[in-house]
Amino acid sequence: MAVSLFFLGPASLALVLERITRRREPEPSVEAPLPPVVAEATKEEAEPDFEAAKSLESEPEPEPEPEPEPVPxxxxxxxxxxxxxxxxxxxxxxxxxxxxxxxxxxxxxxxxxxxxxxxxxxxxxxxxxxxxxxxxxxxxxxxxxxxxxxxxxxSGAPQGLALSKGLHVILVLGVNGSGKTTTIGKLASRYSAEGHKVVLGAGDTFRAAAIDQLQVWGERVGCDVIAGEPNGDPAAVAFDAVKAALAREADVVIIDTAGRLQTKKPLMEELGKIARVVGKDLPEAPHETLLVLDSNTGQNALSQARLFTEVTEVSGLVLTKLDGSAKGGVIVGLADELSLPVRFVGVGEGIQDLRDFDAAEFVDALFDTE
Ligand SMILES: Nc1nc2c(ncn2[C@@H]2O[C@H](COP(=O)(O)OP(=O)(O)O)[C@@H](O)[C@H]2O)c(=O)[nH]1
Ligand SMILES: [Mg+2]
Structure with missing residues (x-):
């Protein structure tokens, strides 16, 4: 802990300290189960109870819940x-x-x-x-x-959850409400399930609720979230997140950003600065810059994509809310006009609802009606 705290900026440090203090608060009642992060911290701090451990050992392993069948x-x-x-x-x-x-x-x-x-x-x-x-x-x-x-x-795009050697840095861009934070939570869950250590960076400092939302995902997935003050500098948070992820020997760090629809120049400056600072300790970072687009916005997703690709380098797309959208055809336009791979699609609000995009599967799903 001391080592990793050393690498945090003052804002993140304050947050971590605040979280540690919160962890020491009295245990909630039995009806309210402890979230995983708190449970872990309490385990470290409590005196070991060997009797309880022995009785736990003799209990049969609970059957793992069967994974729900993915909806086609x-x-x-x-x-x-x-x-x-x-x-x-x-x-x-x-x-x-x-x-x-x-x-x-x-x-x-x-x-x-x-x-x-x-x-x-x-x-x-x-x-x-x-x-x-x-x-x-x-x-x-x-x-x-x-x-x-x-x-x-x-063609030539990375497949699924491919990671580079060492720390893999993913920047997530897109306008407010497009589904960035949810996509980050789902991605973190998938990486975590594959045994990778994940750190999240709460770079959407524009809205306090956005930081909380990412923290909730972090607790749900069981991964660390590096956050700063509301209205703080998003680039500083991105920098702290990469530093912390390196210090904790994480496999992947996923950085959220504010999706303010602003005019071109400030957006370019803000995203340019974030991309530069994450490259300070890792010259090849960011390894991926994903632009998240809400498929319900149809043609508007195309204009958003044009704007973002003009101001910064985008390596792949995530199309969210394909469930319930009648406008998923925009994927074809996006791929065709921008020559950018669609990396993932969001097909629901649940933690499981982020799929790898597979062109053949998508076309089959559209055209094979029986
Ligand atoms: N149905 C559906 N809802 C989604 C999907 N992805 C995100 N959402 C919802 O869209 C809303 C905005 O998402 P959020 O992640 O907060 O967007 P952000 O502002 O870009 O971070 C939330 O209510 C999410 O639950 C998806 O794939 N399907
Ligand atoms: Mg968000």
Whole structure:
């Protein structure tokens, strides 16, 4: 502890001290189970009770709770499936591909949240390959073209939870409400479940509630959270988080940021400074800069992505709230226009609801309706 405290900035130090003091408060009643972090600290501080330990030893191991079956992606994508492929099936029927059909298809693609340039490119492909054919071929042509665009954007990107050697630094960007903090919590849980040591950095200092929210996730996952004062300098928190993660020999540090939608210059300066300071002790950091986008915002997600990629280097995307969104088609536009891989998708509010993005699985879920 002494070693790691040494590396903390004054703000983080105050917070850690405050947390230690809180840990020493009297134990809550039996009805309120101790959160994991407190339970751990109490264990360290209490006198060892050998009798109790012996009786615990003889008790049979409780059966681990079975993992709930993950809900198939197809179910979570139902609304996007309807907007994109449901309407397509309806439109195609048993017609021939002629100008009339192409016009209707154009309208459909333009209103499917793919973005204008992606919709145009898909329409061109259909024109080139399908005029005069039975309309049923259009479905396959679109499926292949969409898959190709997604696969192209994924090429060369890291897969799943891949980590670099040494400390892996992940910066998480995006506007307020896009799902950054939730995504960080889910990611931390996945890394932790794989046996990796995780540290979180509460770089969204703009709203006090954002710091608390990350701390709640930290307790839930059982990982350390480095935080500063509300309205403090986010770059200082990012710097402290990397230092603490190095001192604690963590495998991965994930840094939250404030998603203020500000004009270009201050945003560029703020994100540039964060990226620079995390690289001070680790020249190759940040190893990943993930931009989190809410799929419900459709075309707006495209403009957010354009803004963020103009002001800073983004290495991958996370599309949240695909469950319940009818606008998941925006993934295709994002991949196509920005050539950025989609690293993860959020398919619910639960801790388990962050999946690796797999282009083929996504296309299958959209097009294979049975
Ligand atoms: N349904 C659903 N809700 C999500 C998902 N990801 C985040 N949320 C919710 O979106 C809201 C904003 O998320 P938050 O992580 O606080 O966003 P931040 O402001 O970017 O940090 C919260 O109510 C989350 O529970 C998701 O994949 N699906
Ligand atoms: Mg947040």
């Amino acid at each position: 992606l197809r179910e979570r994508l139902a609304r996007t499936q309807e907007t994109l492929v449901g309407r397509l099936t309806h439109l195609l029927g048993s017609r021939k591909v002629d100008e009339g059909l192409l016009e209707e298809l154009e309208m459909m693609l333009f209103t499917a949240d793919l973005g204008v340039s992606t919709a145009e490119s898909l329409l061109t492909t259909v024109r080139e390959k399908a005029v005069g054919s039975e309309a049923s071929v259009v479905r396959q042509i679109l499926r292949d073209a969409i898959c190709e665009k997604l696969v192209r954007a994924q």
